[in-house]
Amino acid sequence: MRIAEIVKEALEQTEVTDMHTHLFPGEFNDLCLTGMDELLTFHYLIAETFLWLEEDYDSFFQRPKSEQADLVWKTLFVDRTPTSEAAVGVLTVLQSLNISFDHDLNVIRSRLSQMEGSDYVQAMMKRAGVSAVVMTNNPFDPQERRHYEKETPFNRDQFIPALRVDPLLNGWENARTIINEDGYQVSEELTEHTLEQTKAFLRHWVKKMDPIYVAASLPWDFPRDKNESALLEKCVLPVCEETGLSLSLMIGPKRALNPDLHLAGDGVGIFDLSYIEYLCKTYPQQKFLITMLSREGQYELTVLAQKFRNVMLFGCWWFLNTPQLITEITTMRFDQLGMKFIPQHSDCRVMEQLLYKWKHSREVIAEILVERYQTLEDKGLVIEKDTIHRDIDLMFNVNFRNFT
Known part of the structure; x- marks a missing residue:
């Protein structure tokens, strides 16, 4: 088999x-x-529409979801x-x-609804070639x-929890209300007692969820004040250290750039990576999964990841998830x-999005890998079929599992 065929086969089978x-x-x-209706009212498509x-923004969002989709x-x-x-x-x-x-959306709705059943979610994951989602x-x-309070049963091997903490970091006023309601006494000021109680809240949810990592989406201008950095460094990072959990940082969104668009209104800003450098230097034992939203700074971030082995870069996030930018960023990495x-x-x-996002990504990454393997063969290195399968499993499974 030619390299292109082996790569395609390995990506399809893994x-x-x-x-x-x-x-x-x-x-x-x-x-x-x-x-x-969920596919069509996803925020990318609403913004494009x-x-x-x-039509007035408010009148659109007041429509039932089916009318929005129409x-x-x-x-x-x-x-x-x-x-x-x-x-x-x-x-x-x-x-x-x-x-x-079909131009008639109701025809498509009908065909899709006929497929839905008790095993529909598993069928979508199988078709997409996805064994587990975080x-x-x-x-x-x-x-x-x-669902965690009442311990809703679900397949934790297939649906893996991750504990999201950006509402804590980016909205203390709202977060502290919920922390207090949970029985942990915190105040507006970040006193030592408040920081300890916040850590207790996080420990409670780590125990309840059993997450594979802790996750935070940091806006482009984070930290905006000393409270935000204190909550990260004095609450989140200590709990990560205690529990051995990696911290996933998704950096760079500019929230509510156009608030009239609701969830579709977020934009992108250029994040100052000196803050990430500071975290990597100051907390060398803490593992950081990192992805960044802006195209600008990707080279700087890649070099940073080369210098700190406690960093694992991942994916092409949000606006970067297009063939052109996946090619550029993945090749650079x-x-x-x-x-x-x-x-x-x-x-x-939306569950069905797995089908297109992974198909499109596999096609782009296949082209990059074929070119890379062909270059190696041209230089005298024999590329075996087993090697290609091993490499693809490494990048799409093993790297993540070992790091976390």
């Missing part, structure tokens, strides 16, 4: 650990998002040719499920925490880091 998503098991009921719509479908798929990555992704989902395109579990969200990084995660919120 089930991946999707190490950052916003997915939930079916047992979490309404939190488990599936179906065409408003590039053409003259309007997105008409605007982006019927009245115009769908060319954005998110729109093409919807077509990839339909193709993966053998559902033919969730993002927010102890400050009443819907999410309810290969050049600087060898295979010591995690090439991709899906960041999915």
